[in-house]
Amino acid sequence: MKTIQTILSFAAVGLLSSSSFANTFTLVSLSGDTADTNPEQTYESFSLPEINESGQVAFGARFENPELNQAFQNDLLPLFAESCYKCHGDGGPRLNNIDLRPILTAQDLLARPNGLTAIRNRINNNSMPPNSEPSLDPETKAQAVATLNLLIEVANQSNTHLDAALQFDNGQLITLAAKGETATVNGQAGEIESIRSVSATESNNVALIATLAESHPLDGIDLLLSANANSQELQLHTHESTAPLIDFSGTRDNSRRHQILGTPQSVPANAFSFWSRLRTGQTPDESGLWIVDLDSISAPLNGQRLVAIGGSTANGGALTLEAPVASSFNATLAGAFTASLEDGDENSFNNDIAIWSVDSSSNATLIAKTGDTAPDSSDTFLSFGKPAVDSDGDVYFWSNLLTENEAEGLYQFSDGSLATLASTTQAIDVFGTPRTYSEFLDPVVNGAGDLAVLATEALGDLQTILHRDSSGVWSIVAQTDMQAPGAQSGVTFNILSSPHLNGNGQVAFQASLSGSGDSISDTTDTGAWATDSNGFLALVARAGDTIEVRPSFPATIKSATISGFNTANQIALNYSFTNGASAIAIVGLADILPPSIAEQPASETSYDGETVILSVEAEGQGPFEYQWKKDGIDLEGATNSAYTIDNASSDNDGDYTVVVSSTSGSVTSAVAALSIEFLPSAPVFVDHPLGDIALLGTQAFLDTRAVSTSAVSYQWFFEGNALPGETNDTLTINPARAENEGTYHVVATSAGGTATSAESEVLVTDKRLINVAARSRVGSGANVLIAGFVVIGPEPKQILIRGLGPGLPEGLDRLSNPRLEIYNSSGEMIHFNNSWGENENPGAITQASLETGAGGGKPLEPGDTALLVELEQGLYTAIVRSEDDTSGIALVEAFEVGENLTRLVNVSSRAFVGVGDEVVIPGFIAQGDLPTRVLIRAIGPGLIKQDVAGVLEFPEITVYDFFGEVIAQNDGWGNLWNPETINEASALVGAQPIDEGSEDAALILDLEPGLYTVKVSGENQTSGVALVEVFAIP
Known part of the structure; x- marks a missing residue:
């Protein structure tokens, strides 16, 4: 069954925190996404993706369980x-x-x-x-x-176990096969039971191994299949009960069967190769290597061609093979393979190894075998690595030699001749310098004959990624201790991966970093890099960088694994993120441009003795180097983004520029003309006052500075009127009130005259939470209703606190006899009430309820409780409990009364969370003229360490606006895209951090002024005690 899901693809700045060049980021699939074949299945993880030259991506997925x-x-x-x-x-x-x-x-x-x-x-x-x-x-x-x-x-499932085979093509995610879904194989429908491997081809075909459920004649065995979005049927190529091809004429051996089918391997054609071990009856037999050409599918071979098989000679050779080991093929299906050789004994560990080239008809040519003398050496081959093949059929491979010093080399077989490209004893010319390498891994080669390889330089034991172009010119792409592009200066490559090579000769790889680190990268970070079309090394992704995985959904990279790189500069990656999510994505690599100037150094006029700072802001891929110049001449030591001149004089007059350089080029800034004048007689402002925005009741601050040949005094003005006593170069407004909002300036006076500053604005905003409430079931013990709130400000604040039971709407199981208690931060009960009418001031309570709008104007019932109290700045707790040990739903509320600078902020409620009407429902009002950023937390498991019994194990937060619309939800803070911000905000408001890995829920929201309700419930109708908190973030 083929299904197609349109994917939201978009271009984004892929490296938000460290680089300004715009790679394109296309999300292919994200863990947590719903499988389009079954809305009850969601993706949990993915295999490494493979990308072809058309940009089609093939990969597998596991479902959540x-x-x-x-x-x-x-x-x-x-x-x-x-x-x-x-x-x-x-x-x-x-x-x-x-x-x-x-x-x-x-x-x-x-x-x-x-x-x-x-x-x-x-x-x-x-x-x-x-x-x-x-x-x-x-x-x-x-x-x-x-x-x-x-x-x-x-x-016990292997890492290759998968539940779905997927293909991404032209913005669409296509499900080719999925566990539990129906597929047609060999003309009959059956249910997919499992999928083991998924591989791309150079067309829209994808190779995979799958098993079918019992309803199909081929149930319970591995099937080698291919699929594409244009066909509803999966093409069967072979399976574990098929007689294998055992010679080069297409003969099948009916006495043998495939016992273990190996993973299909991609080749740069509409084809794939596969390895298989055979059996005779139930006895393990020889193994072989086959090609499946999907452009030549016809019965009885279904596109299969034998390349090599144990127990036989290679096609046209004399040596008897024991088993194929490794292989590689080009677009014409010519290639090369290595195999162990039979030697007549039972011990296969001491068998010789040989390497062959094969043409597109499997005609084989022996290149070398262990024991042969290596070219340019008297030493003999000891073993061979995985070969690589270019479009001409030339074969490239690594080998180690039988020597005391374990020599190694890279070799090329071309037109029947074997030559040494590099070896432990044969230096190569790199940038005009002879360099010797002691170790090599398997090389990768493209069709043009460009080569890349991970090697270790003998001098310094440095890991190095080498590139050799088709004309034989060597260069270094990356090396241990080399500056890592896109990272802070001093952050260098440490451990390098084997490279990927595209058809243009560009190289991509991964690396760990070491060095001083920066705000994004520490010394253990990893990243991915690639060379652009100009040969400049570009940062693709780095652990710690934050990317827009989807619009408005940023995530921080934990790791990024490259698994494909095509000539269109598309890189396929498997991402994991710090929030536990994973994704498959395509990064379109943009060419690295030379640095550009984002902010030019500014011309300036200053005065004798002043400190002058010239600065520049560059953008592009760093790190950057700086060289400041005065009148075109380099300034010694002036190599930072800012150039500081202390005790300036007319000697510093001149035209200043700065040259900003990186590995991709350089740029020269505009001229900043500097003129240093004698101190003036009349004052001149060198720093005008800037405006300020202050929260109501906090502090606003303005400062200024003027220079003159004589002492300077100041007078501040507000709305044109002098402020008595404000005669310093700073103005502090504490506490800031609404009447302090407006326009300020300052007049500077010296013996030589006066000067007036530019005007500046002070804005005083009331951005806060007021009028808080929480509703829940009240029982006994820990199952009381506990609401916490914080009072801040310089004056006592009158607070109306109400504990309602009988006054709640009919239809609820109301608490019939509530008791309200108020505790200070020391845990001392400072107020209590059993019935609001028993207060000394019931009339004042009624009036305060009307003024604040408490209860919508509805009068309190006789059994409800309330207190009207004056509270100093501090933390307070309101507890509603049952006076007679009965249970029921209760509501606790706290309201500000009157207008002064003291404020009620930061709400919390601890209560028993039930189901239906018995969920916890705190409410609050965000007030002010600017959006309020709030932190909302529902702590269940986190209460265990406070010795609270019967906690809510899986709390869930739902936030509603005034109209009852859901505006946000969370069922676990670790599920957020950026969970680290929760504990950062918790630290800002003085709350305890949430334990990593806990199921506590949390959200950060920017809320416009208005009324909001938070519903806290348990997932799957569970119940327990939870702490609900709402904090205004400064």
């Missing part, structure tokens, strides 16, 4: 908590044997397959729980063992 997580939560976690932790938890006698403390999720157990088996065995043989504990009842034991068996099955 919510049933597994649910089974763990329902069947194993309670068992662990009730019994197993006593032996295998803190202080347990068997902690060193099996430590269950880190086991909090199903994924934690999957990472410990040996521990899974040990736990299952102990439960099966009744040694868990121990004899001192009650035995498990049969049903609990059976459920626990079944869950452990399921976990063991998943843990």
Whole structure:
């Protein structure tokens, strides 16, 4: 079944934090996305993608397994908590044997397959729980063992296990095959049971290995298939019950079958190769290498061609092969392979190895075998690496030699002749310098004969990525200790990966970094780089960088793995992010441009003795080097983005420029003319006052500076009127009130005269939270309703606090007899009330309710509670409990009364979260003339360390606006794109950080002034105690 899903593709600045050149970022698929074939399935992870010259991407995906997580939560976690932790938890006698403390999720157990088996065995043989504990009842034991068996099955799946084969083509994500979906194979429909491998071709065909469920005649065996979006049928090429091709004439051997089908390997054509081990009956037999040409599919061969097979000679050779080892092919399906040779004994570890080239008809030419003398040497070949082939059929390979110093070399076989390209004893010319390399890995080659290889330079033991163009010119692409482009100066490459090479001769690779680090990169970061069409090395992605994965959804990169690079400068990558998500994406590599000047140095007139700072801001891929010049001459030591002149004089007069350089070129700034004048007699402002924005009740600040030959005094003015006593070069307004908002200036006076500054504006804003409320069920013990709030400001604040039960709407299970208690930050109860009418000031409470709009103007019922109190700055807690140990739903509210500079901010509520009407519903009002940034948190698991029992395990936040529309949701702070901002905001407001990996929920929102409601509930109708908090972020 083929399904097509349109993908939102967009061009974005792919490296927001470290580079301003615009690579294009196209999201292909993201974990958490819904599978289009089944809306109940979501993607969990992906295989490495492969990209062809048309930009089509093929890859596999795994589905999330919510049933597994649910089974763990329902069947194993309670068992662990009730019994197993006593032996295998803190202080347990068997902690060193099996430590269950880190086991909090199903994924934690999957990472410990040996521990899974040990736990299952102990439960099966009744040694868990121990004899001192009650035995498990049969049903609990059976459920626990079944869950452990399921976990063991998943843990034992190989890394190649997949649930879907996907192709991305021209902005569309196409599902070619998926677990549980119907597919037609060999003319009959069947259900896909599993998928093992997915490989691209140079057309819209994709190769894969899959198994079918029992309803199909070919069920339960590996099938080698190809698929494309234009056909509803999966093309079958071979399977485990097929007689294999065993010679070069197309003969099948009916006495043998494929036993293990290897992963199909991409080739630069509409074709793929595959390896297989054969069997005779059930006895393992020889292995072989085949090509499947999808342009030549016809019965009975279905496009198959034998390349090499154990127990036979190569086509046209005399040596008997034991088994093919490695291979490579070009666009004409000519290629090369290595194979071990039969030697007549049972020990295959000492067999000789040989390497052959083959033409498009599998005619083979022996290149060399172990024991042959290497060219330009008296030493013999000891082993061979994976070969690479260009469009002419020339073969390139690595070999080590039989010498005392373990010599190695790179070799080229062309027109029947074998030549040395580089070796341990043969230096190569790199940038005019002879360089010798002690180690080489397998080279990669494109059709034109360009080559790239990871080598180790003998001098300094430096890892190096070398490039050799088709004319034989060597160059260094990257090297250990080389400055990493796109990183701060001093951050260098450390460990390099093997390179990728596209058809243009451009190189892409990954590397770890070392050095001083910067605000984005530390010394353990990794990244991906590639050479652009001009040969400049460009940063593609780096751990710590933040990218727009989708519009308005930024994510921070944890790692980025390159797995393909085509001639259109498209790089296929598998990303993982710090929030746990993963993605497949295509980065379109843009050419690196020389630096440009984002902000030119400004011309300036200053005065004797002043400090002058000239600065420039460059953009492009750094790091940048700077050289300041005066009147065209280099200034010694002036090599930073800013040039400072202390105690300036007329000697510093002149025209200043700065040259900004990077690896991709340089640019010279505009001229900044500097003139240093004698101090004036009348004052002249060198720093005019700037405006300020202050929160109501906080501090606003203005400053200025003027120079003169004599002492300068100041007088500040507000709206044209002198401010008495404000005669310094600074003006502090504390506390800032609404009447302080307006226009300010300052007059400077000296013996030589006066001067008036430019005007500046002060804005005073009331950006805050007011009138907070929380509704929940009240029980006993921890299940009381606890609301916290903070009062800030220089004066006492009158606060109306109400605890409602009888006054709530009919239809709710209302708390009939609430009691309201107020505690200070020391935990002392400072006020309480059992009925609002018993207060000394019930009339004032009624009037305050009307003034604040509490309850929509509805009067309090006799059984409701309320307090009208004056509170100093500090943290307060309001508790609503049951006076008679009954339970029911209650509401606690806090309102500001009157207008002064003291404010009510930062709301919290701890209560029992139930289902239906018994969820926790805090409300608040964001007030002011600017948007308010708020942090909303629902803490459930985080209360365990505070010894709170019966916590809500999976809290979920839903935020509603005044009209009842949902504006935000979260069911786990770790699911956010940028979870690190939650604890950063928590630190700003003085809240405890949320534990990493916890299921607590949190959100950061920018809210326009208005009324908002937060509903906190438990996922899947669960219940428990939770702490709900709303903070205004400064």
